[in-house]
Amino acid sequence: MIDADVLLPDDLFSALPGADAVQAHAIPVNADRWSKAIANRGLPSLQGKLAEPGHTTISRAEVFDQADREVTTENAFQLLYYSLAWGLGIRAPRLHARLNALAADPDRAGELLLKAWETARAGAPAAEVYSALATDRGSGRIRQLGPAFATKFLYFAQGAAAEPRLLILDAVVAGNLAEAWPGAATWGWYPQTYGRYCDLMANWAGQATERLNGARKVRADEIELVLFRRRPE
Template identity: 65%
Template sequence: MINADAPLPEDLFAAFPGEDAVMGHEIAVNCDRWQDALSTRGLPPLQGVLAGPGITKVSRADVFELGGREITPSNAFQLLYYSLAWGLGRRAPRLHQRLNALAAHQDRAEELLVEAWQGVRSGESAQDVYGVLTTDKGKGRIPWFGPAFSTKFLYFAQGQEAPPRYLILDQVVARNLSDVWPGAPTAAWFPDTYARYCAVTGSWAEQATERLDGARKVRADEIEFVLFKRR
């Protein structure tokens, strides 16, 4: 279990990059591959920069912009596509399996994505919004979209207007939390575990802000960012 009272590790405090670095964190995406894969399966087409040709880069700020839009089924699919494309990168491993599952469960996926986004917008607890997309046993309710990707959707669904409360949790981040989370599983995190993770990262962001004597407010996603890069 995560030690919710653990102090902020010194190596993380020394590595905080600042908000601009986090928001500018960009990933290359093969637009042509995505467009072909969606079209073949009859899924809603991409909009925005990913609807263009060739290889492009998508930043966290780009995906956050989608999260600030009106909550509609169409926008929910765009937010899912962009958060998934950003998470998978240019090679996009197992993209076809993921989109096959999405096409097979399109109506149910639409309902779940909209419900989760509405929960985020309403400020519901991390455990509750995570539970919309993930079962009590940590399995994705949409096949092939497990916690590593559902937490990306929740993270970006917050938009840019407020500091993030719901954070990305994947196997790299979990593994790099081993000093405060002994024996951390690298997949299938339960909803209460995700809530504790968000609470710890939020607490560490507050501790870091205090140590900076108010020079700036440290965002919780800076914690996730440096955890992912921790060595």
Template identity: 40%
Template sequence: MTDLTRLALPVWAVPAQPRRAAVDEHEIAINGPWWREVVKARRLPGVPPAGPTLTRAEVWAAASDDVFTLLWRTLAWGSGRYLRLNARRLNSIAADVPRARSLLTKAAEVSRRDPVGAYTLLRPGQYNEIRSLGPSFFTKFLYFAGGGAPDHPCLILDRVAATRLRDRCGWTSLHRTGPWPAETYGRYCDLLARLAQDHRCAPDEIERTLFAGEPEERS
């Protein structure tokens, strides 16, 4: 495994914007009508997103409400206009709503203190506890369950962050697309927490710069 104690951020990945601008106001275009239709059609609980866009702040504002409202916003934000696999995810939840509610509620609670434990609840072995809800999406749920707290220990780990950490930052043992073991997720959260301390910012500010990439990648 890569020795993460030696890993440092390249200049482009060091946060420069205020957290509110970079993180809170990070906006994604979504397909609101589709979410309203499919949630209603399956008679699922929670309130699907209504508008054409979602910011991170609008997603985590649902953290104090029903976990399903938080999940629909998380999935919509994470998917953008690309809805692949979301019908399967909703079908999996609709097949046993009480079980999904229990899992998500417990994972959201544990996410506030134990990233590895929260991750393990949703992927205890080689399979996801909720079919088609894999790490790239459920780590978003674990992150947003923190309600925007800068010190929330769970962070988003998806193929974008993993690829940038591997190819641009030196974590050569990190698989680009996952699924990742719970131990790897714990190492990831610990790494970003350490780097955030080094650069006097919040860990999700570093995840955000990894998402954005180098300036030439954004143009």
């Protein structure tokens, strides 16, 4: 069980990167591989930077740009492509299996993605938003799109202007939460677990803001990023 009332660890506070650094957090991507794999499956074509040839980088800010477009099924696929490409990086493990799952029933996938995006934008509780893409037992509603990638989609779906309340949760972040979540499961989180995780991130962001004596407001995704980068002692 996550203890959402644990105090923010000092090492996380001292490593806060600032909001601009979070937005600039970029990952290398092989755009050619994505374009070819998507086209071969008859999925909605890539648009924007990822549709250009060669290797590139995708930053969090550029994925948020996709989320700030009109909320439509077509754009939901673009948001998914960009959030997946950012999350998978240059190696893009199991890319073909993930895209095969989308291509097996693109209409259903589009409906689920659109619902998740709309629910995220509506400000629904984190557990409810998460449930749009994950079952009550923590399995992905879209095959090969497990909870870790679902939370990436939801994080970006909030849009750049929103105060981040839906945070990325993956095996690395969960494994680095020893103070608040000893023995954390690294996959298959229940909706209520994800909700408590988001509460913890908001709580720690609030504590960090207080410790800065009002110099600036700390965003919850700053905490998520330093957790991802945290190295066990």
